[in-house]
Amino acid sequence: MEFAFTEEQQMIRETAEQFLADHCDSAAVRRAMATEAGFEPELWHRIAGEMCWTAIHVPEAYGGLGLGYVEVVALMEQMGRRLLCAPYFSSICLGANALLLAAGEAQKERWLPAIADGSCRATLAWCDASGRWDATGVSATFVRDGEDYVLDGDYRYVVDGHTAGLLIVAARTPGSAGTAGIGLFALPADTAGVTRAWLPTMDQTRKLASLRLEQVRVPAAALLDAAATDAGAALANILALATVALAAEQAGGAQQILDIAVAYTRERQQFGRTIASFQAVKHKAADMMLKAEAARSAVYYAGCVATEALAGGVADAELAAAASLAKAYCSETYFFNAGTALQLHGGVGFTWEYDVHLYFKRARASESFLGDAAEHRERIAAGLGL
Amino acid sequence: MRLSFSEDDERFRREVADWLRANLCGEFEQIRFRGGPGDEHMFSGERKRWEQRMAEGGWTCIGWPREYGGRGASIEQQVIFHEEYARAGGPGRVGHIGEGLAGPTIIAFGTEEQKARLLPGIRNGTELWCQGYSEPGAGSDLANVKTRARLENGRWLLNGQKVWTSLAHESQWCFVIARTDPESVAHAGLGFFLVRMDQPGVTVRPIEQITGTSEFNEVFFDDAVCDAGDMLGKPGDGWKIGMALLGFERGVSTLGQQMLFQNELDEVIRIAQANGRGKDPVIRQRIADAWIGLRIMRYNAMRMLSGQQDGSLSREATAYKLYWAVWHRNLGKLAMDVLGPEAEVIAEAPYELTRLQSLFLFTRSDTIYGGTNQIQRNIIAERALGMPKEPRPARA
Ligand SMILES: Cc1cc2nc3c(=O)[nH]c(=O)nc-3n(C[C@H](O)[C@H](O)[C@H](O)COP(=O)(O)OP(=O)(O)OC[C@H]3O[C@@H](n4cnc5c(N)ncnc54)[C@H](O)[C@@H]3O)c2cc1C
Numbered sequence: 001m002e003f004a005f006t007e008e009q010q011m012i013r014e015t016a017e018q019f020l021a022d023h024c025d026s027a028a029v030r031r032a033m034a035t036e037a038g039f040e041p042e043l044w045h046r047i048a049g050e051m052c053w054t055a056i057h058v059p060e061a062y063g064g065l066g067l068g069y070v071e072v073v074a075l076m077e078q079m080g081r082r083l084l085c086a087p088y089f090s091s092i093c094l095g096a097n098a099l100l101l102a103a104g105e106a107q108k109e110r111w112l113p114a115i116a117d118g119s120c121r122a123t124l125a126w127c128d129a130s131g132r133w134d135a136t137g138v139s140a141t142f143v144r145d146g147e148d149y150v151l152d153g154d155y156r157y158v159v160d161g162h163t164a165g166l167l168i169v170a171a172r173t174p175g176s177a178g179t180a181g182i183g184l185f186a187l188p189a190d191t192a193g194v195t196r197a198w199l200p201t202m203d204q205t206r207k208l209a210s211l212r213l214e215q216v217r218v219p220a221a222a223l224l225d226a227a228a229t230d231a232g233a234a235l236a237n238i239l240a241l242a243t244v245a246l247a248a249e250q251a252g253g254a255q256q257i258l259d260i261a262v263a264y265t266r267e268r269q270q271f272g273r274t275i276a277s278f279q280a281v282k283h284k285a286a287d288m289m290l291k292a293e294a295a296r297s298a299v300y301y302a303g304c305v306a307t308e309a310l311a312g313g314v315a316d317a318e319l320a321a322a323a324s325l326a327k328a329y330c331s332e333t334y335f336f337n338a339g340t341a342l343q344l345h346g347g348v349g350f351t352w353e354y355d356v357h358l359y360f361k362r363a364r365a366s367e368s369f370l371g372d373a374a375e376h377r378e379r380i381a382a383g384l385g386l
Numbered sequence: 387m388r389l390s391f392s393e394d395d396e397r398f399r400r401e402v403a404d405w406l407r408a409n410l411c412g413e414f415e416q417i418r419f420r421g422g423p424g425d426e427h428m429f430s431g432e433r434k435r436w437e438q439r440m441a442e443g444g445w446t447c448i449g450w451p452r453e454y455g456g457r458g459a460s461i462e463q464q465v466i467f468h469e470e471y472a473r474a475g476g477p478g479r480v481g482h483i484g485e486g487l488a489g490p491t492i493i494a495f496g497t498e499e500q501k502a503r504l505l506p507g508i509r510n511g512t513e514l515w516c517q518g519y520s521e522p523g524a525g526s527d528l529a530n531v532k533t534r535a536r537l538e539n540g541r542w543l544l545n546g547q548k549v550w551t552s553l554a555h556e557s558q559w560c561f562v563i564a565r566t567d568p569e570s571v572a573h574a575g576l577g578f579f580l581v582r583m584d585q586p587g588v589t590v591r592p593i594e595q596i597t598g599t600s601e602f603n604e605v606f607f608d609d610a611v612c613d614a615g616d617m618l619g620k621p622g623d624g625w626k627i628g629m630a631l632l633g634f635e636r637g638v639s640t641l642g643q644q645m646l647f648q649n650e651l652d653e654v655i656r657i658a659q660a661n662g663r664g665k666d667p668v669i670r671q672r673i674a675d676a677w678i679g680l681r682i683m684r685y686n687a688m689r690m691l692s693g694q695q696d697g698s699l700s701r702e703a704t705a706y707k708l709y710w711a712v713w714h715r716n717l718g719k720l721a722m723d724v725l726g727p728e729a730e731v732i733a734e735a736p737y738e739l740t741r742l743q744s745l746f747l748f749t750r751s752d753t754i755y756g757g758t759n760q761i762q763r764n765i766i767a768e769r770a771l772g773m774p775k776e777p778r779p780a781r782a
Contacts, residue, residue, distance in 0.1 A: 003685065265773070277774035283764075285773060286762070286763035286767045290709055294682045294683075294705075300685065304387055308389070329678055376674075378671070378674065381670035385655075385659060386665070386670050
């Protein structure tokens with residue numbers, strides 16, 4: 001047992017921290033978030049080409065670096081600190097993970113190298129407008145028709161769905177329910193019958209889209225075959241991995257907004273002293289730090305479990321519990337810290353000019369995405385046999 | 387970063403488990419799962435004998451260096467030991483103040499003569515220690531201690547009063563912060579004294595607690611004698627040593643405590659399953675929240691300990707006490723809410739409480755002793771976040 005970053009992990013983390021500080025400042029975030037695509041291709045090329053973040057946990061056989069999920073977690077934490085606007089979460093934490101867990105050999109060979117080098121951006125579409133984040137939220141259907149499958153249905157809240165080149169979609173056989181009857185398919189976004197629309201959101205730093213599939217005909221080879229027998233379970237594991245990554249991003253955001261708030265309170269003077277000297281302010285900051293540190297412990301733990309899960313070393317239930325633990329804690333922490341930071345800023349915290357609102361909105365959006373704290377606690381309660 | 391243990395560590399785990407299985411039985415069967423928070427007053431004789439049995443097996447002070455009778459156990463091994471100890475239902479340790487606080491402090495600051503003389507009693511479970519810090523006028527403001535020590539004929543004579551001294555009535559020794567320089571104020575002019583409890587100059591009076599039991603005491607010093615050789619460090623070192631000791635308090639010794647917490651939470655979950663409250667959506671949320679909180683506490687501790695083998699405090703360690711104290715207090719309340727109306731019914735008149743009632747009441751002190759929540763937040767804000775120190779009026 002070794003619960004500290006290895007030297008190599010530490011290096012990856014520090015390099016990411018430096019890179020993002022240089023290339024992802026407030027101005028860059030604001031430029032990207034104002035566009036419909038939500039990212040600047042220039043920055044994406046550097047992230048993929050120079051930094052190789054898109055390759056980090058993809059096995060070497062498919063053009064990746066073959067590192068673990070702890071490294072992904074370390075990167076996501078740093079991206080969260082800087083509110084990076086880029087399709088990393090969608091392409092790597094949803095898309096690549098879906099292929100890693102559900103695709104057959106030929107499918108991995110076909111798609112993963114392009115995802116690892118950043119030339120292909122993938123995403124995962126599964127849920128409809130019901131607001132259910134697990135397999136029960138899948139309402140699109142697929143039927144076999146000769147050598148093909150025909151897909152129909154609607155998806156909502158698809159991260160970067162309007163810009164991704166590869167769509168991995170979950171659908172179900174007509175009449176099936178729950179985790180039964182699920183199938184996962186990989187199809188190029190320009191497949192006939194696919195309509196995509198940007199879904200403008202309050203948090204502008206992560207772009208969502210809705211998708212409509214109408215009589216979309218795909219070859220049999222589009223069905224991700226490694227998980228074909230139990231795609232419901234594969235979907236749950238894919239979402240658990242994405243949840244761990246999202247929680248890491250939340251932990252990073254929670255830390256950064258604490259740092260921003262403390263820095264501000266040490267500058268701002270009222271009553272002849274800095275507001276940081278008021279105990280009411282100090283104690284709020286202390287609570288924020290306690291939560292930020294605990295959030296970090298939670299995501300590092302979950303990252304370790306995810307690494308073992310990808311290597312086939314832990315039971316599905318353990319991965320699910322680790323993901324729920326991290327998501328429940330980090331969701332509340334990020335929102336608490338962002339809300340508290342806003343309060344500690346006073347009036348300027350309510351302006352467009354200061355960055356606080358960017359964190360506050362990202363915190364709100366991430367809180368509900370992939371299930372809020374209450375939902376994840378309920379999953380844990382069920383897992384405890386209650 | 388990885389979660390699994392090495393093969394050597396797993397072998398160590400079997401060794402611990404085997405020893406506990408072979409020893410925590412017979413006369414000790416009755417103290418399994420006893421003596422935890424709120425239950426400290428129970429079975430003190432049996433638990434002292436158990437301490438000595440542990441010592442015979444070499445299972446006390448395992449984190450101490452070998453030269454002082456420990457095993458030089460790694461952090462991993464200490465984690466494993468605490469896990470297995472809790473799993474086996476090992477009773478609350480009466481020797482924890484010596485093993486976790488006095489011992490490491492003596493190892494860090496004592497002379498070789500002091501170590502040779504004082505450590506074996508702790509290691510062998512024959513001498514118990516208590517902590518004489520707080521006074522009526524010095525609680526959170528510990529630097530305000532008034533107990534005085536004066537050197538006379540090569541011996542220190544102590545006069546003053548300590549309060550809230552846990553287990554003073556069971557202890558052979560007390561470590562005391564007292565003022566060596568009567569003119570001094572605040573942190574300067576303090577000494578760190580190791581005082582024998584069985585002497586005419588020391589009077590211990592129990593204080594009845596919220597639970598109706600007496601785990602802590604008032605301790606009065608009237609020319610209490612402390613041999614010159616029983617001062618740790620020099621006059622004036624008291625504050626430095628006293629604070630270093632509190633650092634040990636936040637270290638490895640917290641791991642054992644977490645395992646007790648796990649047993650308590652498991653009991654609450656069992657009750658919720660049995661009485662149907664586990665179907666209540668709000669209770670489910672709170673139980674899951676407690677479960678999450680405890681898991682995270684474990685990884686907080688692992689991070690804190692993986693970072694520094696020397697017991698010094700890292701930035702994130704400053705939040706540790708506040709985290710567990712609040713978690714535990716919430717668990718006490720959750721236990722009551724899971725029990726519902728039955729939570730009121732005590733075990734026996736006149737005032738014998740059930741374990742969970744004791745837990746509920748006792749956990750209200752977790753956020754007070756060892757630095758209150760407010761003091762913890764001051765520490766986090768000032769030391770970890772670099773915010774300004776509290777203003778202090780000039781002392782009278
Ligand atoms: C069960 C138990 C066991 C104990 N065992 C021991 C022991 O073995 N040895 C020992 O030496 N002591 C022991 N103590 C004493 C304990 O350390 C003190 O009670 C504690 O430090 C608080 O001091 P106080 O009780 O004087 O409260 P006070 O310091 O008077 O505090 C009262 C309130 O004021 C708040 N407050 C004080 N200062 C500040 C500030 N600067 N900013 C904001 N708020 C502030 C506190 O947070 C608290 O809410 C024990 C206490 C308990 C409850």
